[in-house]
Amino acid sequence: MPTSKKQISPERRFVYYLGLVFIVSGFALFGSTFVTFIANFGNFDNFEGQAISGMARAFGGIALIVVGGILMNVGARGIAGSGIILDPESARRDVEPWSRMAGGVVQDALSEINVVQKLGEDREPHIKVRCRKCQALNDEAAKFCNQCGAEI
Numbered sequence: 001m002p003t004s005k006k007q008i009s010p011e012r013r014f015v016y017y018l019g020l021v022f023i024v025s026g027f028a029l030f031g032s033t034f035v036t037f038i039a040n041f042g043n044f045d046n047f048e049g050q051a052i053s054g055m056a057r058a059f060g061g062i063a064l065i066v067v068g069g070i071l072m073n074v075g076a077r078g079i080a081g082s083g084i085i086l087d088p089e090s091a092r093r094d095v096e097p098w099s100r101m102a103g104g105v106v107q108d109a110l111s112e113i114n115v116v117q118k119l120g121e122d123r124e125p126h127i128k129v130r131c132r133k134c135q136a137l138n139d140e141a142a143k144f145c146n147q148c149g150a151e152i
Contacts, residue, residue: 008097012074012076012078014075015071015074015075016071016072016075016076017075018068018071018075019069019071019075021068022064022067022068023064023065023069023072024068025061025064026061026062026063026064026065026066026067027061027065028061029057029060029061029064030057030058030061030062030065031061032057032061033058033061036050036057077094077095078090078094078095079094080093080094081095126139128140131145131148131150131152132150132152133148134147134148134150136148138152
C-alpha cells in the first residue's frame with residue numbers, strides 16, 4: 001500500500017519505534033548498574049569482575065541511548081531531514097508532515113484567541129497616517145506621532 005506524500009511511511013515509523021526501544025533498553029541497562037551496586041554494597045568478592053560487568057553495562061546502556069536517539073531522529077525526520085544526506089529538496093519532503101502539522105497547530109491556537117482571521121474572511125482595512133515631521137506611520141485616530149510626539 002503506497003503512502004501519500006503527506007503521511008509518514010511505515011519504514012520510518014518502524015525506525016522511530018526501534019529507536020524508542022533502544023532508548024528504553026539503554027536506560028534499563030544503565031539503571032541496572034546502580035541496582036547491582038546497591039545490592040552488592042560492601043561485598044568485595046570478585047570485585048574486579050563486578051566492576052568490569054558494571055562498566056560494560058553502563059557504557060552499553062549509554063551506547064543504546066545514543067543509537068536510539070539517532071534512530072528516532074532519522075525515523076521522525078527522514079534521512080535527508082535529519083541531516084544524514086544533504087539534499088534540501090529531499091529534506092523538505094521528509095519534514096513536510098511535521099511542518100504542515102506545526103503550521104496547523106499554530107493556526108488553530110491563533111484562531112482560538114482571534115489573533116489571526118481564517119483564510120477567506122474579509123479583513124477590515126487599517127488606515128495609517130504618516131507624520132509630516134518624521135514620516136512614521138501612525139493610526140488614523142492618533143493626535144500625536146508615536147515616534148516623535150509631533151501633532152498630526
